[in-house]
Amino acid sequence: RLGEFSSQNISMTVWAFATACVRAPELFDAIATAALPQLGRFKAQELANTVWAFVKASVKAPALFDAVAIVAVPRLDEFNSQNLANTAWAFATASVNAPRLFEAVAATALSRLDDLNTEFDWEGLLSTAWSLSCAGCVSSEQIAVILNRLLEDVSRFDDVGLSQLYQCWLRVNIETRCRLDPRIKDTLRRGYARVSVRPSRMQRDVADALSELGWTHDFEYVSEEGISLDMAQPSSKCCVEVDGPSHYLTDTATGQFVENGTTRFKTRLLQGLGWTVTRVPFFEWERLDSRIERRRYLETKLAATSGRAQWSRSR
DSSP, X not given: OGGGOOHHHHHHHHHHHHXXXXXXXHHHHHHHHHHGGGGGGOOHHHHHHHHHHHHHTTEEOHHHHHHHHHHHGGGGGGOOHHHHHHHHHHHHHTTOOOHHHHHHHHHHHXXXXXXXXXXXXXXXXXXXXXXXXXXXXXXXXHHHHHHHHXXXXXXXXXXXXXXXXXXXXXXXXXXXXXXXXXXXXHHHHHHHHHTOOOOOXXXXXXXXXXXXXXXXXXXXXXXXXXXXXXXXXXXXXXXXXXXXXXXXXXXXXXXXXXXXXXXXXXXXXXXXXXXXXXXXXXXHHTTOOSHHHHHHHHHHHHHHHHOHHHHHHHO
């Protein structure tokens, strides 16, 4: 009966399922198709809520997102701070290649820097800044302007907000060597550290397998910049990151797992800081039935990313 749904019905349905954490891939797939011919009638909030809900439910719908990007760009003046932030977050987290949309979002955010009247506006601007940093297709100079506005008073943000600010600053600093007051930097870094995820059982299993291989490492190593790495060799700046289901979305077109924007953003930051990153996806690791298979898998992974010379030195 999706053909009977209005734009409001569509956006409220996916929002409800996503918020309730109900897995319904077939429903989301059907809604992605049903929404396409109606997008021109969607209000700004309905567009924002729809793409937000898809990503919240860990579902990537390429055709829907491409169409929303086209529809949204000329209408961004209709988006309030929450709509703008939710849209940017959804596209960035889904790793959608939408440079025109992100450039338009940046321009809209920059035009509103003098009109931040409520705490909600500040939170929306922070989320938008993080999304632009994550997407990687907007200049660091533009992000720096937004970042400087946000840094005027960091006391308004909780640890999650401070963590997002720190990631934005790292991205800008890697490209422009942006200076930051040491006290503010320390506040941001401590906020970032407080939202770090605890080690999983899978991470410990991978660490044990690496040790059996002779790949000596520090477990839960914290880099000089304060970034937590699952397993790392600080001297060679090689690390292994273990990625559970929260690091992925499911592509409705292929049914395959797709690395989300947050994970890709961390990889880009680490690479910008000189680290070589090896990622171990849960769906590959879970297919390995024996210790021998796991050791061979890790050996191949490390050789591919770290280079055979470095791998040989660590054995």
